Amino acid sequence: MKRQIINDPGAAVTEALEGMELSFPDLVSYDTDRQLILRATPARDKVGLVSGGGSGHEPLHAGFVGRGMLDVAVPGAVFASPTALQVHEGTLAADSGRGVLQIVKNYTGDVLNFTIAGELAGDHAVDTEMVLVDDDLATDGDADGPGRRGTAAVVAVEKIAGARAELGGSLTEVADAARRVARTSRTMSLALQAGTHPGDDRPAFDLADDEVELGVGIHGERGTSRVRYASADELSEMLVTPLVRDLGLGRGSAVLAIVNGLGGAYPLELSIAARGVHRLLGARGITVARTLVGTYVTSLDMHGFSVTLTPVDADLLKLWDAPVRTPALNW
């Protein structure tokens, strides 16, 4: 077994959630019966936000529960969707009378279970809307398949929608803000080493000493290509160039940039990667209006990083800058 700081591998997710509740009791509450993370003090009279999905992406999603972001997180097992019943309970728990926005990363199981939960919520007279986050550019053009995967843009969607809800927006207005961010955000990721599932002996896939996996997913999925190990600047360019091209960014564009560690990257590396991203965008005349640098959407202990770009205007920046108070994001 690869050595990790865990007890029983099968209990890693629930123990981590317990640790989050014990560490941030003023922010979050862990309902072990329903397997939900709730705000310690439920919000009143606002649109509720619920998200969730497989675990192994910590601090996502439980770390984003709190004022200005989510009301409820629904965690599954590692890389496994929560059940429809669990999502149903989470959707109802997020409601304070103004309806609930479900924020769903585009994976078949998650989409199915959130859809069922949305239908069940209707039986309880709870209005729901769903926003699908499908930002992973590496999986673009898969017309016959499930479409693009959802990755780190979910942080931007949850932050922007959370702010809009906190400001009193209607369900339609909150959903519109979320969809705008989801529709216009794209992410590219790479790994120098795959993540290792708790209790496993080895990473999800092997890389040779001179290989980097480009276009990698956050569930141990292989990437779209293997490239030679290269400098941080060259690696950053492999992520930024396709994003800029796909989003049609150029002189005069303004973006939010999320430089996200995938679990095993350490802070010095992420700052160097962020420098590369800024320089590449700056050289193209693209303004980076805001940057988030850190470890937010992980694939266990994967050694790598992702770059997410979201075009922004003054309205979105106002929502991005609005106060937030969660275990993993604060300002």
Add this chain to the structure above:
Amino acid sequence: MKRQIINDPGAAVTEALEGMELSFPDLVSYDTDRQLILRATPARDKVGLVSGGGSGHEPLHAGFVGRGMLDVAVPGAVFASPTALQVHEGTLAADSGRGVLQIVKNYTGDVLNFTIAGELAGDHAVDTEMVLVDDDLATDGDADGPGRRGTAAVVAVEKIAGARAELGGSLTEVADAARRVARTSRTMSLALQAGTHPGDDRPAFDLADDEVELGVGIHGERGTSRVRYASADELSEMLVTPLVRDLGLGRGSAVLAIVNGLGGAYPLELSIAARGVHRLLGARGITVARTLVGTYVTSLDMHGFSVTLTPVDADLLKLWDAPVRTPALNW
């Protein structure tokens, strides 16, 4: 060379600082001439706070520059003290007319260079006080040596002193608050794998598959003993038990707990470790009044964690809870 997300290993520190400035231009400014990280908007009419030391511990110290914490960070090369001249410039830059508190981790080079800088500041009519942070319990009892090392308690010292300065405290008052935290805080650390210096082939020391280094330092120093690899709960106990004993904690005590990743630990692991720390302290009747969980004081990509305990009362909690706005700590 072990693969890291870097360009030139020799430029890793300065590039990371550039990345921090580019990512958080509203918070920090990187003065490349003087090799200082400054607040983007200098504070006025308050006691200045300057800290620094070797790099490789990111986000420390540059990540803690901003409102409510440091005014200036003085970064050295990886694991090497900044020069006395550099600290001198940093000390002067931190002054806004009310004097400067120097926060120094207890390493020979740092103490020497900050002492010289403090003396030089006097020639410029800038009052200084120095607080020494020497929290590493693993190096206790070294009466003939340099004394205990300074590790993660520096975050608590910088946060508390920063808040006291922001509230208008005099140099003596700010220094007293800092010294109280420094005097009463203790830390224990362990590693499952040592960190690897950028450009090196291997970690600073080797561990067998079943070994854990207990009492490890943050500069690649070996620990005080090797123990068998064990569960997260058992590892947490190895850190917590000596801290509780040394600090004389028991029923009715209240502490701030910092569960700090040393670079390579990923968020799921840190939450599980935090759970263990809370359960161990709770079982002894010790209240954990506040918890900080995350990657704050690293040893490059070392895979391990540290636990810092600081006894707190209502006054200290008020300072801890005061607003802070830095690249790495916000609320």
